[in-house]
Amino acid sequence: MRLTVFLTSLLSSLTLVHAVNTTVACSLLNGLLPGKVAYPSSDQYVSDTKHWATGSSSQASACTVEPSTPQDVALIFGVIQKTRTTWAVKGGGNTFNPGFSSTDGVLISTVRFKDIQYSPMSSTVKVGAGNLWDDVYAKLIPLGATVVGNRVPGIGVGGFSLWGGISWKTQKYGLGLDNVVSFQLVTPTSQILNVSAHSYPDLYFGLRGGGNNFGIVTSFVFKTHPQGQVYAGVVTYSGLSIQQEYVDFDTSNKDPNAYILPIYVYHGGVLSTNALVFYDGPVAPNGTYDAFFNAANLTSNDVKTRSFLEFQQTIHIPAPTRTATHVVSIANYTKPIVDAIVTQHLNLSNVFADAEFIMFTMEPLYSSIFDSSNGGAYPHTSAHPWKPFNLFLGYTNPASDAAAMAAVMSAATAVQQIAIAEGKSSLDAVLDINYAGLGTDLKYLYGKNLPLLRTLRAKYDPHNLLSLTGGWKL
Numbered sequence: 001m002r003l004t005v006f007l008t009s010l011l012s013s014l015t016l017v018h019a020v021n022t023t024v025a026c027s028l029l030n031g032l033l034p035g036k037v038a039y040p041s042s043d044q045y046v047s048d049t050k051h052w053a054t055g056s057s058s059q060a061s062a063c064t065v066e067p068s069t070p071q072d073v074a075l076i077f078g079v080i081q082k083t084r085t086t087w088a089v090k091g092g093g094n095t096f097n098p099g100f101s102s103t104d105g106v107l108i109s110t111v112r113f114k115d116i117q118y119s120p121m122s123s124t125v126k127v128g129a130g131n132l133w134d135d136v137y138a139k140l141i142p143l144g145a146t147v148v149g150n151r152v153p154g155i156g157v158g159g160f161s162l163w164g165g166i167s168w169k170t171q172k173y174g175l176g177l178d179n180v181v182s183f184q185l186v187t188p189t190s191q192i193l194n195v196s197a198h199s200y201p202d203l204y205f206g207l208r209g210g211g212n213n214f215g216i217v218t219s220f221v222f223k224t225h226p227q228g229q230v231y232a233g234v235v236t237y238s239g240l241s242i243q244q245e246y247v248d249f250d251t252s253n254k255d256p257n258a259y260i261l262p263i264y265v266y267h268g269g270v271l272s273t274n275a276l277v278f279y280d281g282p283v284a285p286n287g288t289y290d291a292f293f294n295a296a297n298l299t300s301n302d303v304k305t306r307s308f309l310e311f312q313q314t315i316h317i318p319a320p321t322r323t324a325t326h327v328v329s330i331a332n333y334t335k336p337i338v339d340a341i342v343t344q345h346l347n348l349s350n351v352f353a354d355a356e357f358i359m360f361t362m363e364p365l366y367s368s369i370f371d372s373s374n375g376g377a378y379p380h381t382s383a384h385p386w387k388p389f390n391l392f393l394g395y396t397n398p399a400s401d402a403a404a405m406a407a408v409m410s411a412a413t414a415v416q417q418i419a420i421a422e423g424k425s426s427l428d429a430v431l432d433i434n435y436a437g438l439g440t441d442l443k444y445l446y447g448k449n450l451p452l453l454r455t456l457r458a459k460y461d462p463h464n465l466l467s468l469t470g471g472w473k474l
């Protein structure tokens, strides 16, 4: 009894200390960065705290701050160090996991880092961390260039590039993080560094997969690649279709320009399949997609020759209220693996009949996906070109959080067991960091790099400010 009273009063003292620290931090920031700090219910605050999965990824912060220079970020880290308030950094706000880019303390939005400078001579582009990929495409595509950026609209440059990044160009040029030439980084000790393979090789290694563990990135320099017209669009089917067609494509495709992304959808009690078709050229060679265009259950097909920008902008993924996600790494999809995916999809829609929607996405990526890897925190090598199979559950009721995550994890485990039995997955296969579900053990994200990354994190964050934020914490 006495112990309970003691613990309760300790907890309320800690809560009070936290509230005081956070209030002090907000008012210090307001003095240092006038016009850049916002409090609840202002327009700036509302847009800063907004996330794609609003219900599970947003939190009420004490205040938000919009730095516009690296020096501003350095000041903010100074205040965080002094006050030990909780904090988070937000890019596009698309994280699937709660607490990764949200906080009850000080939310730092990168939204004012909007610069985009293209250098055709060096085939690079400098991009402020507050841009969405849509902004970058809008600038580059009319000039015949592109970057290894996101596949659908609305995604931030920051999270995508720091944790991984699977693009329509990944079969040819690797992940987003393989295409970063340099980062402008503000470390937790307020140093402003230009990080490249030559200037800070240790941080250049850490940032390619290490996300927010080494500070806040204010801009990136990315490689650019040529981009002409594409043969692309969306094909839809009733029910969970194109199973054998998909296995055949994954087994036989040897063309790195050819891509198809089938998504098994449950929405409003109805099952359907949406296949995103992308051929990186104005015309696909004869026969590339015939099996999909002639498949049973086809309900619509808008694949045509068009600009990359037009195709990218037509894709719409509905936003859920709350979300639970996870990923399985698969080398190649066989029919028993696809059968297991269908079984688990049907099972999940029975268990969560009131789900907003369920989406299972199979990625028949070409085996060259990791050929452009030059290392980094995320251990991806051409010896193991793991393709992600993504499970996604959208729902509304906060009381279902634990059950939703458990159901998604159980479906993922069931699919992985079949994939292992088929010789197409492994218990120690690294997972795509951006798609990994909350609670995933870091050894499945960083493998043997984990001890080195922890040492590196301690070197650049000696005051352990990382303990005050969320994400995949090293």
Ligand SMILES: Cc1cc2nc3c(=O)[nH]c(=O)nc-3n(C[C@H](O)[C@H](O)[C@H](O)COP(=O)(O)OP(=O)(O)OC[C@H]3O[C@@H](n4cnc5c(N)ncnc54)[C@H](O)[C@@H]3O)c2cc1C
Residues within 6 Å of the ligand: 052, 088, 089, 090, 091, 092, 093, 094, 095, 096, 100, 101, 110, 129, 150, 151, 152, 154, 155, 156, 157, 158, 159, 160, 162, 163, 164, 165, 166, 167, 211, 212, 215, 216, 217, 218, 317, 434, 435, 470, 471, 472
């Ligand atoms: C509809 C949808 C489609 C998607 N499609 C794809 C896809 O095709 N390919 C793919 O690979 N992924 C895809 N994703 C996943 C997406 O890449 C990740 O959610 C990514 O982390 C989003 O980045 P963000 O900046 O928008 O998100 P945020 O929620 O803002 O940030 C995500 C994480 O990155 C950190 N972070 C952001 N900016 C910075 C910065 N400047 N410095 C330090 N840390 C930072 C945040 O703290 C947080 O931990 C998709 C997600 C959604 C919702």
